[in-house]
Amino acid sequence: MSRLRVAIVGGSGYTGGELIRLLLFHPHVELTQIASGSRAGHYVHSVHPNLRKVTALRFCHPNDLTTCDIVFLCLPHGASAGEIERYQALAPRVIDLSADFRLRSPELYERWYGAAHRAPELLNQAIYGLPELHRRELAEANLVSGTGCMATAAILGLAPLYRAGLVNRAIPLVVEAKVGSSAAGATPGASSHHPERSGAVRSFQPTGHRHSAELIQELGELSGGEIAQPVAFSATAIELVRGILITAHVFVNEPLEERRLWRVYREAYQQEPFVRIVKERNGVYRYPEPKILVGSNYCDVGFEYDAEQQRVVVMAALDNLMKGAAGNAVQALNCMFGWDEVTGLSFPGLHPV
Amino acid sequence: MSRLRVAIVGGSGYTGGELIRLLLFHPHVELTQIASGSRAGHYVHSVHPNLRKVTALRFCHPNDLTTCDIVFLCLPHGASAGEIERYQALAPRVIDLSADFRLRSPELYERWYGAAHRAPELLNQAIYGLPELHRRELAEANLVSGTGCMATAAILGLAPLYRAGLVNRAIPLVVEAKVGSSAAGATPGASSHHPERSGAVRSFQPTGHRHSAELIQELGELSGGEIAQPVAFSATAIELVRGILITAHVFVNEPLEERRLWRVYREAYQQEPFVRIVKERNGVYRYPEPKILVGSNYCDVGFEYDAEQQRVVVMAALDNLMKGAAGNAVQALNCMFGWDEVTGLSFPGLHPV
Amino acid sequence: MSRLRVAIVGGSGYTGGELIRLLLFHPHVELTQIASGSRAGHYVHSVHPNLRKVTALRFCHPNDLTTCDIVFLCLPHGASAGEIERYQALAPRVIDLSADFRLRSPELYERWYGAAHRAPELLNQAIYGLPELHRRELAEANLVSGTGCMATAAILGLAPLYRAGLVNRAIPLVVEAKVGSSAAGATPGASSHHPERSGAVRSFQPTGHRHSAELIQELGELSGGEIAQPVAFSATAIELVRGILITAHVFVNEPLEERRLWRVYREAYQQEPFVRIVKERNGVYRYPEPKILVGSNYCDVGFEYDAEQQRVVVMAALDNLMKGAAGNAVQALNCMFGWDEVTGLSFPGLHPV
Amino acid sequence: MSRLRVAIVGGSGYTGGELIRLLLFHPHVELTQIASGSRAGHYVHSVHPNLRKVTALRFCHPNDLTTCDIVFLCLPHGASAGEIERYQALAPRVIDLSADFRLRSPELYERWYGAAHRAPELLNQAIYGLPELHRRELAEANLVSGTGCMATAAILGLAPLYRAGLVNRAIPLVVEAKVGSSAAGATPGASSHHPERSGAVRSFQPTGHRHSAELIQELGELSGGEIAQPVAFSATAIELVRGILITAHVFVNEPLEERRLWRVYREAYQQEPFVRIVKERNGVYRYPEPKILVGSNYCDVGFEYDAEQQRVVVMAALDNLMKGAAGNAVQALNCMFGWDEVTGLSFPGLHPV
Amino acid sequence: MNMAHCPECEAEVALQGLMVGEVLFCPDCNAELEVLNTEQPEVGLAPQVEEDWGE
């Protein structure tokens, strides 16, 4: 089988760099073009120094891209939708890591992103590229959307409970995300200046966080329509470069035993190559933690039950640049082409790190 | 006025060390005895190296303590109550930083700490040593309890809303705490080994956290009896040595405007020397953050209102060893003796740090 | 005694912010003007959030400064010398924290800074503001220079050996500095972007570091003329916001015993309020470390002797914004006005932190 | 070709865990036994949580090990030599990561390790397992020694200069190492307790560091006998889990141009799969840094020349658990069996991280 | 006292020395304010682009 020719747009950014790293080692693709407006002509390793001696590729200018088999878009939100026609003309398949094609409804988009969508007609063709929920649709898809990094963690953590119909919809869902600095991308600014950002525990979106919309859409769908409760999603930036942990408080509609939860989660994830249930009675790592996931494509999911309150605390962890972005996109790619889903994604993470 | 003679028990630990630092510079006290079982005979600076050339004091053994004017107990929970008689015999006033005398009800204590209290008869003499709530009672108190570090942040963040009667008691209260490693004390272990603890985002008490009990007691009291809703309190250990941020989601029982919340918080805290309202429209530090509070006695409090959900997100930050422990204890001491409440507590914190 | 009126220029930067913090609590001065070109009109606490509720001062524009008793300049190098006349017209005493007036020779300046000095006639009036070496001259000085943060550590660490004539001048002096991110100031850039700077161990000036010039000047003077050996100074930026450790390798010209070194260092520093000898046989903190010095004005100095090689390894640690900049400047101020040298500088640092 | 059966002793430690991770993905070996005295019976992932769902192996007790094709020893120094007979009886080939078989001379060993060697007769059979220097000998070796993590960086950084005969042997060689916490292994202690170790810049071996012995041996050999100059090696523990940077100051015996150095280094390393020359005129990552090497087997080497002093500053970076231990051991394994040297070692490291 | 109230947070804002149209900042919420009236002290929110705050 000849290799698919792949292009990356936005290759000088963080999700772009991660995709380059993954695709250079992917046996079924050949990475032929990496575009960057600001770094055109420079070696890839001048921006992503880990790739020195790994690739001699140079960035091309986005305007110089030529046709190929698949294009990955790693652009700020808004930039993909604005030029989606041009990108679709370059290749029959497009995977867009931005938020532009995550929501199926133009109204929902406008409400959360504060502007009309620039290619609303494509929204219902685009597949929300989370293989654990949309594996089958991905096989047919020509336009695939990446997933929000915090949303991915929250959705994977909560999906089993919603699917099982256990959630008490009369009580709000609270999700608190802790997130590292790479989630904000590669552009420096006052708040990312090291002396200011180091050691921060910074509430950057106490209300109205856009990732809520993805939760509402995806968990709603699993619940047969709409998620009926308020979703209270807040995010805190902490001292960390890569990684996300979400902690969610879910009230259930009947008394349970933890064994029931074990069954629900096991059923959901036992066969999943990249979701692990983490819930240990001993040791240092009893619940999901992003620390050991750096560079890996796992989403670790755990839970604890409070019998008195009929409450489940759900925790889910991932590397925002991997299962939260580039790794998940490669997994989706594997689904689209019918390849073994773990291809190119076997790095297990490190301990200690 | 002659200085009060003060003794510290548990001086080799973290809250003990912080108290030493503060009391050495307090103009109205003389620190005469610092006890440690494991380090008796050693110079204080051999354990707390910041104090080299600041004091030539040595640790004495707890059994060698002699009478004085006031004793601070900085011991693991259980250890204070077990020997409280002995400590009360040493001095007419005792301030206990452990959890032993925080709850007024022996039943509540037993439920959360899993053992019968060892001096239940003292529980209703002890004052919960949070000056912002119990300033007047402190003036008369002989037994004062320190406050839980996360509980302090949560209570100070939420008290204005409860006192104003704004909280919808039909909906659970969710409080998520982020906390640094010094909150777990000075004893090394597998999970505090640097390669394991560094960069951690570790759920260490998803349900049933003991600080819940303090919240329930203190917020309940402010609400005229009992807090009627479930309190969902979870804590996550993050990469940080000193510092706590709590994020709380509170549903209110009528539509509001943010200005109303400003009024409520301003009324509560404008006159408070150690509580600041932090809520800015611009800049890097828009909400409370523990980073800039290291070494200071402030608790910074902020909020954001979600009109659609009738929800307030409350954030509160402090240094767990200061306003969360030793600093607050000194503030309580100042209240007990009628001294200016800020005496010995003027260090404002650093920027950057 | 009425308080001196003080102005700070460059108050929005890091050394400026630290000076504000210190001077607000200094009993003999009143901070009346704080200038910033970019933040004029803004509250000081909007830039330095630790100072909220501590001061209600606002930044003025540098052009709006009026006369006062003393001016502190906290500007990028070059900016002080360029306008020094204007600043000297504002106040009879000027303390300049930049590098502009550290070197006594215009030739030396030009060689290390690559441009002719813009006020060479002032160079021999300016005093190198390190009280440990120039205490007496400071009492008379009208123009005082701050000291380089790494240079201060190196000079204080090495001065006793040079003064005692122990150094073998035939062998190069190697000094390796480890330094935190605040030493590079408040302006964001690609290399200070948190995901890039976090966890860095980055050689930023392997050869030709400008702080060498101060070492050569000051150690030379102590050695009666000129330091005859090559000075190899390299600096590595590490994960740290505040703090410097220098490690120096000095070959001595005769066999020694460590006790001899103890005597040499004790003689130099026993009476010094802000230099401590740190050299312990046990415990965690056996040698100088910047960690526990955050916010304090100490420079900790230690040494270890290698008998076989006739080599002394000297270590010296400080907080670059304190003893390396603003704290030292306040100490110099105290010297200039004959106040107790520790005035306003009593914060001892924290443990743990 | 059937896979080689491999056993690891000391699998619960850090180098052991890293070896497990690597060997599980190595196509030519099957990892059949992993021994741990303290964790026998437990799942490997209970200690190394990154390996959950990757392997279902459990630790066996060291006493229960059975014969196989190759044994890796990941034990504290002293423990390998003490039982080397037993381990050699288990397999024809042994790779020992400890310091026990690094030095060829029992005298040198005794001098640096303070005790007589327990299997001195094996010292001259053992190969110092650095492929870049001993590739050919490895092909024949039955007993291979791992290399010191800091020594590896220093040797690879300096070897080209010594081999080229450029070093002025009349002047001491100064090497300063910066190192992360995982280099000290998995056992907790007072100095590795997170609140104490976090943010440390701690001199832990200013003189007499044992890795000096490896430098002296290996660089001496390259220089045709013995390195004639004093070797001043000091090590500083910094805030970092994985990673080492060494900075060395080498005086050369004739005036040079940087181009000459480029030639010398290029000649040495152009063909080396795991050594990269890093020396850029622009960008953030101009010199070697361990940050981007986490998990990779690269040693990055760079240099800068000071013409005036005839001095070369050499920098070399690596991940102490990879090129400094387990990765290098796998590379040596590949050499021993004639496999492609990069087998199992292709992970390139991450950016950002 | 020449005091207005911040429309955002109701903090007291001193107007002395300022003229209509001048800009100042709220001491409590740091909103950028414009002086609307100095006789009957009044300030309004200055038109402001919402800074993107990252992440």
Add this chain to the structure above:
Amino acid sequence: MNMAHCPECEAEVALQGLMVGEVLFCPDCNAELEVLNTEQPEVGLAPQVEEDWGE
């Protein structure tokens, strides 16, 4: 003054209240010391196992 000198670093070490054989610590170098003589104040290094200090 009942002062001895630390054999390690020559710091002054106060012996008041101590008897021969008792152990104390040097305030400067933290060496563990043993009182050898109280008349002619003298202390010696107490026998000490070298702690392993990691890394």
